[in-house]
Amino acid sequence: MGLDNANPIILSASELPSHRERRTKKEASSKQYVVRDLLTGPSYASDPFMADSDTDSDDSNVEPIDEQEIYDLIAPISDPEHPLSLESLGVVKLQDCHLISPPDLTNPSALSRVLVELTPTVSHCSLATVIGLGVRVRLEQALPPSYRVEVKIKKDTHSQAEEVNKQLADKERVAAALENDNLMSILRNMMKPCLE
Amino acid sequence: MASPTSLRILPLAEFKPAAASRAWVSIPNPNGLPLIATATSDKTVRVYSLRNFALHSKLEGGHSRSVRSAAWKPAVKNTGILSIATGSFDATMGIWRRRESRFADSEEKEIHAEQAGDDDAFEVEITSDGAAKPAPRIQNDDSDTDDEWEFAIVLEGHDSEVKNVAYSPSGQWLASCSRDKSIWIWEEIGDEGDDEFETIAVLQEHTADVKCVSWRKDDGNGEVLASGSYDDTIRFFKGDDEGEWSCIALLEGHEGTVWSLDWEPEISQKMFDSEPETSESASAEKDYSPRIPRLISASADCTIRVWTKVPSPPPPNKPSYFNSGIPSTMRPAPSNETWECTATLPKAHDLPIYSVSWSKKSGRVVSTGGDGKIVIYEERTKGRTKVGGEIEREWVIVGTLAGGHGPYEINHVIWCTRFDSGKAEGGEEMIVTTGDDGAVRAWALKQDPIVPLPEGGSAS
Numbered sequence: 057m058g059l060d061n062a063n064p065i066i067l068s069a070s071e072l073p074s075h076r077e078r079r080t081k082k083e084a085s086s087k088q089y090v091v092r093d094l095l096t097g098p099s100y101a102s103d104p105f106m107a108d109s110d111t112d113s114d115d116s117n118v119e120p121i122d123e124q125e126i127y128d129l130i131a132p133i134s135d136p137e138h139p140l141s142l143e144s145l146g147v148v149k150l151q152d153c154h155l156i157s158p159p160d161l162t163n164p165s166a167l168s169r170v171l172v173e174l175t176p177t178v179s180h181c182s183l184a185t186v187i188g189l190g191v192r193v194r195l196e197q198a199l200p201p202s203y204r205v206e207v208k209i210k211k212d213t214h215s216q217a218e219e220v221n222k223q224l225a226d227k228e229r230v231a232a233a234l235e236n237d238n239l240m241s242i243l244r245n246m247m248k249p250c251l252e
Numbered sequence: 253m254a255s256p257t258s259l260r261i262l263p264l265a266e267f268k269p270a271a272a273s274r275a276w277v278s279i280p281n282p283n284g285l286p287l288i289a290t291a292t293s294d295k296t297v298r299v300y301s302l303r304n305f306a307l308h309s310k311l312e313g314g315h316s317r318s319v320r321s322a323a324w325k326p327a328v329k330n331t332g333i334l335s336i337a338t339g340s341f342d343a344t345m346g347i348w349r350r351r352e353s354r355f356a357d358s359e360e361k362e363i364h365a366e367q368a369g370d371d372d373a374f375e376v377e378i379t380s381d382g383a384a385k386p387a388p389r390i391q392n393d394d395s396d397t398d399d400e401w402e403f404a405i406v407l408e409g410h411d412s413e414v415k416n417v418a419y420s421p422s423g424q425w426l427a428s429c430s431r432d433k434s435i436w437i438w439e440e441i442g443d444e445g446d447d448e449f450e451t452i453a454v455l456q457e458h459t460a461d462v463k464c465v466s467w468r469k470d471d472g473n474g475e476v477l478a479s480g481s482y483d484d485t486i487r488f489f490k491g492d493d494e495g496e497w498s499c500i501a502l503l504e505g506h507e508g509t510v511w512s513l514d515w516e517p518e519i520s521q522k523m524f525d526s527e528p529e530t531s532e533s534a535s536a537e538k539d540y541s542p543r544i545p546r547l548i549s550a551s552a553d554c555t556i557r558v559w560t561k562v563p564s565p566p567p568p569n570k571p572s573y574f575n576s577g578i579p580s581t582m583r584p585a586p587s588n589e590t591w592e593c594t595a596t597l598p599k600a601h602d603l604p605i606y607s608v609s610w611s612k613k614s615g616r617v618v619s620t621g622g623d624g625k626i627v628i629y630e631e632r633t634k635g636r637t638k639v640g641g642e643i644e645r646e647w648v649i650v651g652t653l654a655g656g657h658g659p660y661e662i663n664h665v666i667w668c669t670r671f672d673s674g675k676a677e678g679g680e681e682m683i684v685t686t687g688d689d690g691a692v693r694a695w696a697l698k699q700d701p702i703v704p705l706p707e708g709g710s711a712s
Contacts, residue, residue: 164658164659165654167624200659204603204622226482226509227606227622228413235317235341
């Protein structure tokens with residue numbers, strides 16, 4: 057199979073949004089998720105059936121997640137075609153990571169909405185779906201379950217953006233893809249840099 | 253009809269033990285047995301008891317990927333054999349059987365136990381079910397006399413993930429649909445237990461994944477299958493006298509994947525019977541009738557729509573030579589029906605709606621989806637908007653609950669008859685939800701006592 061884009065433009069490190077040093081405990085544990093849970097999906101222990109039951113004792117200490125943190129989670133993902141990160145290829149950009157938090161952060165059921173818009177390296181990139189899947193899976197596993205993740209192709213950057221967007225938004229297709237061994241090995245390779 | 257009410261959705265119980273990963277769907281036994289089957293991504297189906305919310309049995313070892321759906325085989329009489337069809341992401345379907353002798357004789361003593369139970373005992377039950385991880389209640393002691401679930405047959409044919417399986421109400425047909433864009437109709441041939449299935453039809457009209465199938469009860473014209481798809485459309489299929497299946501209607505309007513379908517129950521059809529213009533047509537024998545059940549559909553476009561058949565025009569007067577002597581195989585396919593969207597339910601969801609269910613007992617509709625909300629709707633009479641005009645109806649939201657499974661998405665919701673000791677009356681209904689957290693939850697409804705509306709009479 058020939059490369060879709062044999063000579064991608066690579067951004068130099070100085071052009072990239074500086075990563076924060078801050079790494080919360082949550083972030084550290086999320087790294088293990090990628091390996092352990094890529095197949096099994098999330099397995100949180102808390103039982104929200106009775107709203108009054110358990111509440112995290114250290115809630116107040118955790119800083120709320122922001123766009124930079126979302127960017128940091130997906131920036132190192134490697135392109136399935138080149139041994140380069142999505143950030144150095146300009147596929148993910150900080151200004152294209154959007155987050156809407158609920159007004160009441162203390163309500164464990166209140167949903168946060170994450171929207172990431174991807175810029176494919178070429179407008180016919182056949183791997184856009186796989187890259188999008190990687191971004192969605194990475195975020196769904198690293199973020200708390202109250203985060204609803206939407207991954208889209210940035211407007212006017214891909215010839216089949218609508219098709220790709222619809223696939224990435226389809227929960228059932230995403231779930232089935234994660235039970236596909238071939239796709240999983242590609243995703244695992246893409247995620248490797250996230251663990252370093 | 254009953255005046256609109258405000259309903260509170262109260263946690264009743266959680267089925268234990270829950271799956272450790274995503275649960276997709278929970279289907280109550282249609283034959284009156286107190287059982288519900290939950291299909292999960294851990295490749296199994298869990299059958300729970302509706303009497304005590306504990307695990308009854310497990311179907312395992314048959315599929316290599318997620319079990320996405322499950323369907324109980326409808327039975328005319330209790331033969332002592334339970335049968336479930338499963339559809340899996342591994343592209344196969346399974347037929348499972350289990351000998352179940354105890355329901356007939358245990359029925360009586362359970363009833364006595366129920367009569368003994370009082371409200372206090374019920375309260376205790378709720379609390380214990382909501383606690384972190386109580387050990388599942390002890391099964392009936394004769395459980396070891398029953399066989400385990402037997403993976404009797406594997407049905408192969410689909411090219412990719414099977415999304416949904418459904419038995420027709422008569423039990424004659426089994427429908428399956430898949431990401432491969434096709435719908436298969438299967439028929440069990442020979443005697444029960446012969447383990448022979450035949451492919452009756454492969455329907456390939458949809459242009460993308462078929463997400464759901466739902467059968468309409470035979471109203472004298474045969475059973476009709478409705479399907480919803482990733483191509484945003486709904487289609488109806490029907491077999492003709494010769495056993496040829498074809499698409500008889502195309503319903504367009506949704507602007508996103510159609511995730512769930514349900515047919516109008518009789519109670520809802522009858523609810524407006526007293527209206528003069530419909531009682532007339534009820535007695536009149538017509539080719540069509542307003543009695544043809546409506547269909548409800550839920551979609552990723554965050555809408556729920558109600559579809560109604562447009563009365564078909566009288567058959568055109570064809571020259572007599574047109575009909576004479578044409579062999580039956582040359583006859584045209586079943587005539588196409590026209591259906592239109594006649595109502596859109598009040599918007600309550602802001603993420604894809606994955607499931608909708610129409611109550612056979614109350615005529616109410618319940619929906620759920622990616623936003624984790626459970627919403628109940630009721631159709632009521634609005635009255636005439638112009639003199640001599642038709643009596644109009646409208647859908648109103650009568651109950652809402654956010655975060656039904658905490659922060660998790662809810663994949664399925666269904667009305668279900670209560671069998672637990674806390675039920676107030678026979679046939680009382682509850683709602684059962686199935687979520688990404690692997691949990692299956694039962695919800696009771698309580699009419700809100702605090703809303704004595706001062707103005708009266710507008711509803712009737």
